[in-house]
Amino acid sequence: MRAVVFQGANEPMEIEEVDRPDCPDDGVVVETEACGVCRSDWHAWQGDWSWIGVMSTPGLIFGHEPVGTVVEVGDEVEEYREGDRVTNPFNLADGSCPHCREGRQNICERSIPMGFVPFSTGAFAEEYPVRAADTNLVPVSDDVDAVDIAGLGCRFATAFHGVAHRVDVDPGDWVAVHGCGGVGLSAIHTADALGANVIAVDLKQEALDKALDLGATHTVKVDEVQDVPQAVKKHTPGSQGAEVSVDALGIAQTCRNSVNSLNKGGQHLQIGLTTSEEEGEVSIPVDQIVFDEREFIGSYGMPAHEYDEIFRMMETGKIDPGRIVSETISLEEVPDTVASMGDYDTVGIPVCNEF
Template identity: 55%
Template sequence: MRAAVLEEHGEPLSVQEVEYPEPTADQVVVETEACGICRSDWHAWRGDWEWMGISPSPGQILGHEPTGVVADVGADVETLSEGDRVTVPFHLGDGTCPYCQNGHSNVCETSMPLGFIGAAPGAFAEAFPVREADFNVTKLPDGVNFAEMAALGCRFMTAYHGLTDRAGLRPGDTVAIHGCGGVGLSAVHIADALGAVPIAVDVQEAKLDRARELGAAATINGAEVDDVPGEVYAANDGNGADVAIDALGIEETCQNSVRSLDRTGTHVQIGLSEGDTGGNLSVPVDQMTLQEIDFHGSYGMPLVRYDELFTLIERGTLQPEKIIGERLSLEDAPETLASMDDYETIGIPVITEF
C-alpha cells in the first residue's frame, strides 16, 4: 500500500510503498477514507517534542485524524465487522486503566498517540491498524460523512472538549480565541453555535475573514495593535472575556489569553509548545491569583463524549465541514505539511484521495 513516510525531521515526507498491516488479535485494520493534516503532525515532523518522549523515528507514518472502513478484524475483536464505517481517537487508550474506566480515556495511563510512535502507525496511508479496537474504534452515524469526521479528529473535538467540559461554556459567555488555525477556527464555530460570543485574534487577515464567516462577533489583528488584551476588552464593552483559549502554544498567545480574561475567567490551553521551549511557557501568575483565574488544559476528547458531539452534528448545530480548508491527495501531504512553517494553511486540510 502507499503511505507518506517520515525519513528525516524537517525533510519532505516520502510517498512510497509499504507493507499492508496485519491485525493482531485485539486490532482491526481500517482502510483510510479521509485524514486531516494537523499542526501536531507538523510538530512531530519537525521533531519538536523530544521532551515528551514523542519524536518519531525514520520510517514513521504520521496522520492522527482518520476515518475509514474496517477492512480486517483480529480474532478477539467482538464489536466490529468488515465494512463498518468508523473513526478512531488520536489518543489510543488501553481501556483498562482507571482513567479509561472513569470516562477520561483521552489521558489514558498507557496512551499510544496515533501516528507519533512506531507501535501506532498513522493514517497518512491507505490503511492503518488500531489497538484495543473494541475500546477505541467508534462507528459513525449515517449522518456523518468521512471528510467532516476527519475534520473532527483532533482539533475540532479538542476545542469542543475544552469549551464545554474544561471551561463549562454557557450561552452568552464571551470567548477570546487567540490563534485562528484549525483548532482556533473550530473554537470560533463551536462557541457561536452554542450561543456564546467569540472574539477571534490572529495576525493574518485571511484567517480573520474565515473566523468572521464562522461566527466571530469581533476580530483583532494582533500584528496591527500594541495591546491585544486591551483590544479584547474594547471589543467586549470594556469587560474581559469569560473564557479565553490559546490555540497556538507560544508565550505571546498564552499570556495574551490569560490577560484578556475578566475576574474569575477561565483560560484553556490547547496549543502545544514548540521544541525550543522544552514545554515551558511563562504565565502572569499574580494576575491569575488576584483575579482567581482558572487555567485548564484540553487534550482530545474522552470517548464517552462522542455521542453528544455526533448528535449536535446530525441536528446541524455543529458543522465541522465548514472548517475544512483544502481537500487533498496523499501526494499533497509533504508540501502541505511543510507549508505550516509559515502558517499558510487556512482551516483544516483533509486528505480524501489515497
C-alpha cells in the same frame, strides 16, 4: 500498500510501498477513506516535542485524523465487524486504567498517540491499525461525508472537548480565541454553537474573516493593536475581559495574551502545544492569576464517547465541521502540505481523501 513515510526531521517525506499493518488481537485494520493533515504532523516532522517524550524516528507514518472501513478484525474484538465504517480519537486508550474507567480515555495512563510512534501506524496510508477497538472506535453513519469526519479529527475534537467540557461556557459568555488555525476556528465554531460571544484574535485577515463566518462576533488583528489583551477586553461589557480565553496556537505570546484577556474569575484554556522555541515552558502572570482567581486549564484530545454529542449537533445543524475544511488533497500532496504549515498560511483544515 502506499504510505507517506517520515525520513527525518525537516527531510522531505516520501511515498513508499510498505507492508500492510498487522491486526492487533484486540484491534482492527481500517481501509482509509480520508485523513486530516494536522499542525501536529508538522510539529513531529520538525522534530518537536522531545521534551514530552515524543521522538520522531525515520520510518514513521503520520496521520491521526482518520475515517475508513474495517477490513480485518482481531479475535478479541466484540463490537465491530468487517465492513463497519469508523473513526477514532488520535490518542488511543487501553480501556482499563483508572482514567479510562472514569470515562476520561483521552488521558489514559497508557495512551498511544496514533502515528507518532513506530508501533501505531498512522493513516497517511491505504490502511491503518487501531488497538483496543471496543474502546477507541466510533461508528460512523454511511450518509456522512468522509471529509467532514476527517475534519472532526484531532483539531475539532480537541477544541470541542475543551470548550464544551473542560471550561464553563454559558450562553452570553464572552470567549476569546487566540490563534485562528484549524483548532482555533473549531473552538470558535463550538463556542458560538454553545451561545457564547466570540472574539477571534489572529495576525491574518483571511483567518479573521473565516472566524467571522464561523460565528465570531468581534475580531482583533494582532499587528494593528499595541496591547492585545486590552484590545480583547474593549469588546467585553465594561472592558472587564472574557469569561473564557483560549490559546489555540501554543506560543508564549498567545498563552500570555490569553491569560491576560480574562475577567476576574475567568478560565484560560490551553489547547495549543508549544514549539521548539518554548520547549513546553511559558512564563505567566502567576500573582495576577491568584489575585483574580483565574484558572489555567489544559485540554488534550477527546474521549471516544463524546463523538455522539458532536454527531447530534451535526444532525441539528448547530455545528458543521466540514465548513472548516479548507481543501482536499491526494496522498502525493501530503508531504508538501505538512511542510508548508511552517508558513502559517493554511486557513482551516486540509484533508487527504485520495489514496
